[in-house]
Amino acid sequence: MRTVSVELGDRSYAIKIAPGLLKQLGQECARLKLGRRCAIITDSIVGKKYARPAFESLVLAGFEPLLIIIPAGEKSKRVSVVEKCFDRLAAHRLERKSFIVALGGGVVGDLAGFVAATYLRGIPFVQVPTTLLAQVDSSVGGKTGVNLQAGKNLVGAFYQPQLVLCDLDALKTLPNREYVSGLAEVIKYGVIYDAILFAQLERQLPKLLQREAATLAAVIARCCEIKANIVGQDETESDLRAILNFGHTIGHAIENSSGYGKFLHGEAIAIGQVAAAKLSQTILGLPSADAERIEQLFVAAGLPVRIKLNGKRREKLFAAMRLDKKVSGGEIKFVLAEKIGKVRFGCKVQSHHFSGMTDVLVTTRRPA
């Protein structure tokens, strides 16, 4: 088993990475010395596979779990679903020492984390991410939240889990599109922080696409290490943590303006990162060879790197970008790359620079 620690003083916690961890959920939770009552929050798809072993493992360890199943998909990540969870927790009489297990992908983790952050002004929670995306990104670092009509993740809290269990077995049965989507965040860590990881990904991509266990374990652990390192330096995104948003300003706007669900998060940020690389060439002088390698790695992974937009959808996309949380004083600030492995945050981008992205955000005259 690999263990990565996230160092945040009295909010520090461990990320454990290994096959078969789900079966050990009960024992692992028992070590945390929490209350007996708890709740598993999962979704209708993940629940079918994993709710039972999770539930049984908790019961065997002496806990009294409640099972809450939300409909699968980004649409569940909203305030009214949070409220329904609150009502269930109250009916099951969860107390301050009770805890929540988030069992699923990013949607479940973000929602369940927010429920844990705000029920009784905060009760403990444990992340059991079952997708690649959640294992390398959303389950680490304490960002929790839900969407509003107006945009993604506009509501939430910084709230750290007590433990993260990445069960590598869960990745085996992941649908291909979802697995590949997770690779977009993996590649991001190479671009923003670690040129050696990036080169390793270029070499080992075939093994990764085959989900080769040893390669996967090492890569996930390295991604978690990078994220833990960044979050340990800047928990609430005052500055450095912003680099994790590379490709996300455009990515979120793509997700939002296309209607949630059309693009998976990883697909949207693949396009977003390639667009950000183009901006980086113009503004920070990112070498064109680096921009080319970035684009090629996404293509080789099977991720989209272009989006076609008619005038109206283009307008919608830019409107969504202006509503991004990272907007300050009306200005959109970008994370841009100097070279592979090194990015800068807070880069001002003028409207005329966006013309540099036209081969990524391709204008068409087709109706949307």
Added chain:
Amino acid sequence: MRTVSVELGDRSYAIKIAPGLLKQLGQECARLKLGRRCAIITDSIVGKKYARPAFESLVLAGFEPLLIIIPAGEKSKRVSVVEKCFDRLAAHRLERKSFIVALGGGVVGDLAGFVAATYLRGIPFVQVPTTLLAQVDSSVGGKTGVNLQAGKNLVGAFYQPQLVLCDLDALKTLPNREYVSGLAEVIKYGVIYDAILFAQLERQLPKLLQREAATLAAVIARCCEIKANIVGQDETESDLRAILNFGHTIGHAIENSSGYGKFLHGEAIAIGQVAAAKLSQTILGLPSADAERIEQLFVAAGLPVRIKLNGKRREKLFAAMRLDKKVSGGEIKFVLAEKIGKVRFGCKVQSHHFSGMTDVLVTTRRPA
């Protein structure tokens, strides 16, 4: 002007107490170096009197305020109202440096504080409490939240304001019942922490009931000082802060089981404190003379000290108590008094002890 500081490291802030502060809202906010956009959250009653001066003061200081008016009353303190506020903030494009002004009593402060704590994972907020209760209690200390069907304040966050402005002029026009309700929290500070304050309240009660400005200013400042002191030692209620809940376990259960709105918060906790004093006599040996003085001060202030319950309502009340946030491992823990000015938290109370409260929770055979 009196200033009390709440010392919480990088979350420290000042409570300012003086007449005429509302007119200085804009200038005071300008000193905090926040963004230009902001929102005032107030209710339909307070809004009629104070929304305009607050709004104008902000505009004069160069801010762009949005005004959000929620229906007056405890019923507004719920998740769906929070969600409506989020949507308004997003439509007005509030950013991370934008801020929220909570203008009103406890309901507005708790709700607006929770909105501020969770919108964009937390934006700054300023409390402008307009009731006595809010000035001495709810606006200080960072407890924010809303109610569920199942109970009061079951959802929320610990989130500190940037500044609290207690305008003494706002108390002049407060309806008598509401003003007197606030005195219940004032008296609580004497019971839990300060025998000298308690004796002062006994002596100066007539002046307080006349809302004599100098007396009021001194008493409010002392209450805020006590609360700031307690919160400074234990921000998130791990231990000491629990003493602020003296009378609240029973008080909340009274509010909840009677339907919100029948009893004002202060009225419910007046009964709760007298009941807790009776329990304290049995369990901690609180001298009967002290219990008598406590009851007499509430009576002299014009607050209720008894509640009549038929069997069914009594049952409802005890069910509500078991759902209290302070329940741990299924046990209800009470704050009880050793003497006036000194309480102990985490006191276990057995069911048979409740018989000591029968002259406060009076059983009747009337239908509820």
